[in-house]
Amino acid sequence: MDDTELLFIQPGHTLYPEELELRYRVLREPLGFPRSAVTFPFEAQSLHLVLRQGATVLGCVLFNPEDAHGGRLFQMAVSPPLQGRGLGARLVIALEEELRRRGFTHVHLHARANVVPFYERLGYEVYGEPFTEVNIPHRHMRKSLASSILPGRRSQEA
Numbered sequence: 084m085d086d087t088e089l090l091f092i093q094p095g096h097t098l099y100p101e102e103l104e105l106r107y108r109v110l111r112e113p114l115g116f117p118r119s120a121v122t123f124p125f126e127a128q129s130l131h132l133v134l135r136q137g138a139t140v141l142g143c144v145l146f147n148p149e150d151a152h153g154g155r156l157f158q159m160a161v162s163p164p165l166q167g168r169g170l171g172a173r174l175v176i177a178l179e180e181e182l183r184r185r186g187f188t189h190v191h192l193h194a195r196a197n198v199v200p201f202y203e204r205l206g207y208e209v210y211g212e213p214f215t216e217v218n219i220p221h222r223h224m225r226k227s228l229a230s231s232i233l234p235g236r237r238s239q240e241a
């Protein structure tokens with residue numbers, strides 16, 4: 084698995100159709116939604132991080148910047164045979180690194196209820212009331228990206 088590469092792409096990249104195919108197969112087809120339900124209105128303005136192995140996209144995660152400080156992580160998917168091997172966590176951690184580099188301080192997301200523990204392991208917390216999206220139960224979750232550097236800053240200020 085060390086011949087894989089994390090790559091930020093945009094619609095128009097040669098890997099984008101592969102990314103859309105993965106999103107369809109993992110996030111939409113199992114729920115009975117058509118291919119037309121894969122894309123979002125804010126597709127072009129979003130960051131698309133893919134984990135590639137050659138011309139194959141094994142996983143992806145997207146981020147829509149909603150203002151200068153934060154935005155929404157969405158379309159988190161790992162190829163089914165490769166789930167549970169740390170690839171999802173690798174994608175989120177790499178996305179967060181890039182977001183910090185760009186000056187973003189917080190991330191929120193709509194977590195499917197069954198994957199709340201995946202995001203909790205990565206430092207996200209549930210907030211607000213449960214809700215339904217794509218016909219399944221979801222929870223709002225969020226994380227402050229600044230939190231990992233705050234303890235150092237605090238000790239410097241103290």
Ligand SMILES: CC(C)(COP(=O)(O)OP(=O)(O)OC[C@H]1O[C@@H](n2cnc3c(N)ncnc32)[C@H](O)[C@@H]1OP(=O)(O)O)[C@@H](O)C(=O)NCCC(=O)NCCS
Pocket residue numbers: 109110159160161162165166167168169170171172173193194195197198199200201202204
């Ligand atoms: C959810 C998903 C992205 C996680 O990616 P993954 O590569 O399978 O997860 P990882 O192997 O990186 O897991 C990281 C940790 O989270 C845990 N975890 C992952 N999915 C979990 C789940 N559904 N429930 C509980 N824990 C989970 C893993 O056990 C692992 O724990 P560890 O750090 O103690 O080893 C992936 O399983 C997937 O694509 N699922 C289907 C689509 C989906 O639900 N996407 C999210 C929409 S909100």
